[in-house]
Amino acid sequence: MVEGAFEELFRTYHPVIVAAAFNRLSDVSDAEDAAAEVFAQAWRRRGAADHVFTIEWLYVTLRNVVGNQYRSRTRHQRRVERAGRHHPAPVEGVSDAVLDVRAAVNRLDQADRELIWMAYWEDLSREEIARILGCTTATLRVRLHRARKKLQDTLGEDATNTEEVSWTSSN
Known part of the structure; x- marks a missing residue:
């Protein structure tokens, strides 16, 4: 994948992936982090001759990234709740x-x-x-x-x- 093609992929799908990540994570910062990780993985794989980036590939990658974030968030929330400081903002x-x-x-x-x-x-x-x-x-x-x-x-x-x-x- 040439750099221009990657830029087009990013420009086209970044807002879609951020929105999808937000729907799953309910946090703008976490959603942006997840989308960044999806595109970082795409960037690392851009040289693979047999790899084609599709919306499906982006969603599957997002699914894996979000799963990792859920596990991390769950561990963090348990620690916070044990400390008695969990107060969700309205x-x-x-x-x-x-x-x-x-x-x-x-x-x-x-x-x-x-x-x-x-x-x-x-x-x-x-x-x-x-x-x-x-x-x-x-x-x-x-x-x-x-x-x-x-x-x-x-x-x-x-x-x-x-x-x-x-x-x-x-x-």
């Missing part, structure tokens, strides 16, 4: 419904959480998601149906009215 300008949905999504296991983010906040096609996850679209539809059911159960009967929540990354 979020201003975001509706309660959006916060409820995001909190419910974040309580899902990592696989279900990824499906919901990719399908609804990142607007990836079912085919793209299937390629990223290495499964068929039929399998993806089943997994997505189950993830939505778990999300609905997590939200509870009283909070299932999410009509005011836009399922896009602008929230």
